[in-house]
Amino acid sequence: MKEQAAKLSDLHRRTNEFWAMLSHELRHPLAPISNAVQLLRLQQGSENAIQREARTIIDRQVGQLKHLVDDLLEVSRITTGSILLHRERVGVSGIVEHAVETARPLMEQRKHELTVSMPSEPIWLYADASRLEQVVVNLLTNAAKYTAEGGHVWLTVQQVGDQCVLKVRDTGVGIAPELLPRIFDLFTQAERSSDRSQGGLGIGLALVQRLTELHRGTVEADSALGRGSEFVVRLPVMLSSAPQPPSTPPQETAEPAGRSLRVLVVDDNVDAAESLAMLLKASGHDTRIAHDGPTALEATLDDPPDAVLLDIGLPGLNGYEVAKRMRQQGVLQNVILIAMTGYGQQTDRQRSQEAGFDHHLFKPVDFNDLQQILVAVSKKAT
Numbered sequence: 001m002k003e004q005a006a007k008l009s010d011l012h013r014r015t016n017e018f019w020a021m022l023s024h025e026l027r028h029p030l031a032p033i034s035n036a037v038q039l040l041r042l043q044q045g046s047e048n049a050i051q052r053e054a055r056t057i058i059d060r061q062v063g064q065l066k067h068l069v070d071d072l073l074e075v076s077r078i079t080t081g082s083i084l085l086h087r088e089r090v091g092v093s094g095i096v097e098h099a100v101e102t103a104r105p106l107m108e109q110r111k112h113e114l115t116v117s118m119p120s121e122p123i124w125l126y127a128d129a130s131r132l133e134q135v136v137v138n139l140l141t142n143a144a145k146y147t148a149e150g151g152h153v154w155l156t157v158q159q160v161g162d163q164c165v166l167k168v169r170d171t172g173v174g175i176a177p178e179l180l181p182r183i184f185d186l187f188t189q190a191e192r193s194s195d196r197s198q199g200g201l202g203i204g205l206a207l208v209q210r211l212t213e214l215h216r217g218t219v220e221a222d223s224a225l226g227r228g229s230e231f232v233v234r235l236p237v238m239l240s241s242a243p244q245p246p247s248t249p250p251q252e253t254a255e256p257a258g259r260s261l262r263v264l265v266v267d268d269n270v271d272a273a274e275s276l277a278m279l280l281k282a283s284g285h286d287t288r289i290a291h292d293g294p295t296a297l298e299a300t301l302d303d304p305p306d307a308v309l310l311d312i313g314l315p316g317l318n319g320y321e322v323a324k325r326m327r328q329q330g331v332l333q334n335v336i337l338i339a340m341t342g343y344g345q346q347t348d349r350q351r352s353q354e355a356g357f358d359h360h361l362f363k364p365v366d367f368n369d370l371q372q373i374l375v376a377v378s379k380k381a382t
Contacts, residue, residue: 027342034364035275099136147172293317312341327356
C-alpha cells in the first residue's frame with residue numbers, strides 16, 4: 001500500500017509539473033505574436049479594412065489563448081497547494097469592470113447582448129482582485145461560448161446580508177442533468193452540442209470553484225437543457241463605510257515621457273527579441289539585442305544601457321545568473337533590470353528579486369505595463 005501511495009504521489013507531482021511546464025512553453029511563441037499585434041496596432045491610420053479586421057481577429061484570439069494558458073498555470077498552482085492570495089480591501093465594481101473588458105471581445109465576436117447590473121452602493125471584499133477577476137472572466141467566457149450567436153448574457157451583483165452575490169445567467173443551450181453534479185470537476189467537458197465548436201479543456205469552471213472557495217465563498221450552478229444556465233457566486237463582504245476609489249480605465253500605449261532610453265533586449269527567441277525591439281524603437285527608445293547571457297554581459301559593459309529586458313530562460317547562463325553578474329559590476333549598479341519569464345510562481349519572483357532584478361514581468365509581456373516602467377525610469381533620469 002505504501003509503495004502504491006508513493007507511486008500515485010509521484011505521478012501526481014509529475015502531472016502538475018507537466019502542466020506548469022506546458023504553460024511556460026506556450027508563453028514563448030505567444031510573446032512575439034503579441035508583440036507583432038502591437039506593431040500592427042501602431043499602423044492603424046494606414047491600414048485598410050481587411051488589414052484592420054485581420055489584426056482584430058489575431059488580437060482577439062491571442063487574448064483567448066493567453067487566458068487559456070493562464071488557466072493551465074493556475075490549475076498547477078492550486079493542485080500543488082502553491083497558490084498565494086494577495087488579499088487586500090477591494091471594490092467589486094473594479095473587479096467586474098476589468099472582467100467585462102476582458103470578456104467583451106468574445107461577446108462581440110458572438111454578437112451577444114451583455115447586460116451588467118451593479119448596486120448603487122459599493123461592495124467591499126477582502127480578496128485577491130486578480131483571482132476574483134479570473135472567476136468572473138471564466139463565467140462570462142463560459143456563458144459566451146455555450147450560447148448561440150445573438151444571445152443574451154446577464155451579469156448582476158448585489159449585497160444580501162453579509163454576502164456579495166454575483167450571478168451570471170445566459171440564454172445558452174444549458175447543461176444536461178447528469179452532468180450538472182460534476183460541472184465543477186477538473187477536466188469535465190460538457191457535450192452541450194453535437195460538435196466540439198465551443199472547445200475548451202474543461203478547467204475554467206473548476207478554477208471558478210477553487211478560487212471562490214479559497215476566498216471562503218461558494219459557487220453553484222442551475223441549468224436545464226434548452227433553458228440556459230445560471231451560476232451564482234457568494235463571497236463574504238468586508239463591512240466598511242469608506243468611499244470607493246474610482247476605477248482607473250486601461251491606458252493606451254503612449255509615447256515615452258522624458259528622454260529616450262537606451263534599452264538592451266536579451267532573449268534567445270529571435271522573433272521575441274526582434275519584435276519587442278521594434279516596439280521599443282517605435283516608441284522612441286534606442287534598442288540593442290542580445291540572444292545569450294555572455295553577449296548581454298559584454299554589451300552592457302561596453303556601453304551601459306538605462307534598462308535591460310532580460311529573459312530568464314536563457315540557454316547556458318540563465319537570466320538569474322546574468323543579473324547577478326551585472327550587479328557585481330559597479331558601472332551597472334543603477335541599470336534597471338527587468339525580468340521577462342514564462343514562470344510566474346511567487347518563488348520565481350523571489351528569485352528575481354534576490355538576483356538583483358527591479359521588475360518581474362510575465363510573458364507575453366503587456367507592452368503597456370512595460371511602457372509604464374520605462375516612463376518612470378525616463379522621468380527619474382531627467
